[in-house]
Ligand SMILES: CC(C)[C@H](C(=O)O)[C@@H](O)C(=O)O
């Protein structure tokens with residue numbers, strides 16, 4: 001069969017380091033599992049600004065479109081912090097989401113058993129936690145027009161953005177959430193501020209309609225975003241799938257991630273629509289950022305990047321078995337007591353990126 | 365001196381019950397502390413919809429403007445849940461904020477020592493927690509125009525809102541945050557999404573200008589809202605004052621409140637500008653909602669309403685000593701082991717609203 005086309009975008013900070021461990025796992029797979037990837041590497045973020053004057057060039061967009069899946073590292077760092085709004089490294093990921101119409105961001109907030117103690121929450125409240133956040137990522141206030149900062153006749157400035165959703169945008173991401181719920185614990189909590197926002201009113205209405213027409217077998221709960229933040233911080237295990245728009249999804253998925261206590265362990269997938277050809281654009285990236293403070297030191301945790309690769313195998317290539325192998329290898333390495341600095345616990349062995357990666361390959 | 369004019373708006377659900385305990389404390393104060401209040405009671409929320417056809421009538425607005433301070437209970441309940449957007453009980457509080465220009469919502473997230481164990485967070489992470497959230501409450505996406513749900517020629521709907529801030533709106537609430545920080549631990553964390561929102565860019569710029577020109581002695585930190593949610597859920601004690609716009613402030617203040625583990629204990633104040641006359645509109649309300657599920661059962665925790673009254677005494681009437689007396693009485697009652705259902709712990713004595721209120725008056 002044709003090789004699987006993969007575009008790797010390591011980006012900035014610890015991105016290239018942790019991506020190195022993915023390469024190691026890919027080598028193992030090509031050698032032992034008779035799979036073969038057709039891998040290209042491209043530029044995004046600050047490194048792309050330096051090389052090509054833009055955080056995401058047309059070339060990178062074209063290669064991402066041509067690939068079967070994109071594995072993304074992380075972008076940003078102090079070097080580019082003072083650049084104007086339109087030139088920031090973060091625009092790299094925003095452009096990719098928009099151009100590939102990657103509208104559904106899937107963020108599991110899972111607590112791996114050996115790390116239940118790492119959470120800031122009491123262990124009994126997070127042990128076994130398994131939430132999936134589905135966040136809309138091509139609409140809302142992130143892209144709505146008009147937007148800008150204007151200066152009035154009196155020299156005073158006004159800044160404004162437009163929060164806007166078309167019902168089809170809501171419906172397609174809602175379907176992703178309901179489909180996932182059916183394979184999990186069959187419950188979707190849809191989050192908005194329908195009590196103060198008109199887009200939130202429409203959000204609640206459309207999710208309700210899709211639910212009634214197509215997913216009446218799934219439990220649907222509507223919750224205000226402020227209440228959802230409260231509930232996550234007090235009784236997180238009540239949730240199965242949480243569905244939110246671009247902005248609420250951003251804040252709540254980071255909150256849920258933090259509750260697990262191990263950001264260095266969390267992957268994400270961002271999916272587009274299934275096209276008539278059967279192809280579906282998809283991008284995979286760790287939740288953590290580029291962590292410039294520890295970049296280049298060889299101490300970053302490669303797990304989230306590896307788990308993102310596992311998600312890629314599962315969702316884009318249907319390689320469930322290989323995905324599960326990687327996930328189990330990581331869990332076993334944790335059980336064996338190895339820890340990178342970010343998840344260090346007393347009594348465990350602190351190791352760097354490479355030792356962690358090697359241990360994972362050995363478990364494979 | 366002229367009596368202090370107080371407007372009490374008990375609202376719906378548990379509002380009237382917990383307000384009853386405030387009345388008890390006021391009686392004690394009038395008898396023992398030689399203060400005298402000139403108290404009126406008015407309608408707001410669902411009860412106002414039933415009586416006057418609107419969640420907040422012109423009469424209530426006029427009385428609120430004439431008062432020196434407003435003590436608000438809570439609004440809403442299943443009875444009014446299916447009303448259209450423009451008629452919901454919540455619009456009562458939104459109208460009061462807007463008409464009285466109550467732009468600065470102060471929400472302390474404080475852990476009273478006897479309750480450190482009640483938090484979902486590990487006790488060592490929250491014990492001694494004392495954060496003040498300052499939330500803008502008259503602008504942003506809550507009130508921005510245009511807003512609405514429109515239907516296109518194809519019968520499909522689009523919902524939209526406008527997130528908009530004028531620089532003066534940002535400056536005035538920033539000053540409130542900096543002033544508070546000076547009386548606390550001298551640090552403000554200003555929260556936005558300047559990486560994706562133009563209003564956020566202006567927010568960061570203006571807060572930075574005010575800081576430089578007027579508050580260079582205070583430490584200022586800028587943080588993205590998603591990161592702030594993460595940090596609150598993992599290392600909450602790093603914060604002193606958190607400053608956010610209407611929407612981020614809503615979500616983050618509820619998150620911070622939930623971290624304390626005792627919503628029934630948390631008050632808030634919403635302040636307007638100091639007018640040339642020296643008068644300042646102000647409204648005080650508990651963080652918790654109307655809790656329809658327990659309304660009328662006599663089991664609600666009156667503490668948050670009483671602590672809101674204490675804030676009122678402190679901020680609106682300059683009665684620091686009386687405010688502190690009430691706060692200490694509540695803390696001592698907790699130490700003595702009394703608990704309402706919401707903060708019940710094993711080994712403590714479960715009591716209802718009235719017994720809790722009586723115990724607090726006895727401590728006074
Ligand atoms: C980098 C930033 C623009 C981005 C976002 O806000 O979407 C990030 O926080 C994320 O969640 O992927």
Ligand SMILES: CC(C)[C@H](C(=O)O)[C@@H](O)C(=O)O
Nearest residue numbers: 195196226454455457458614
């Ligand atoms: C009731 C609702 C409109 C309100 C808000 O969102 O502001 C509430 O959540 C609050 O925080 O006071």
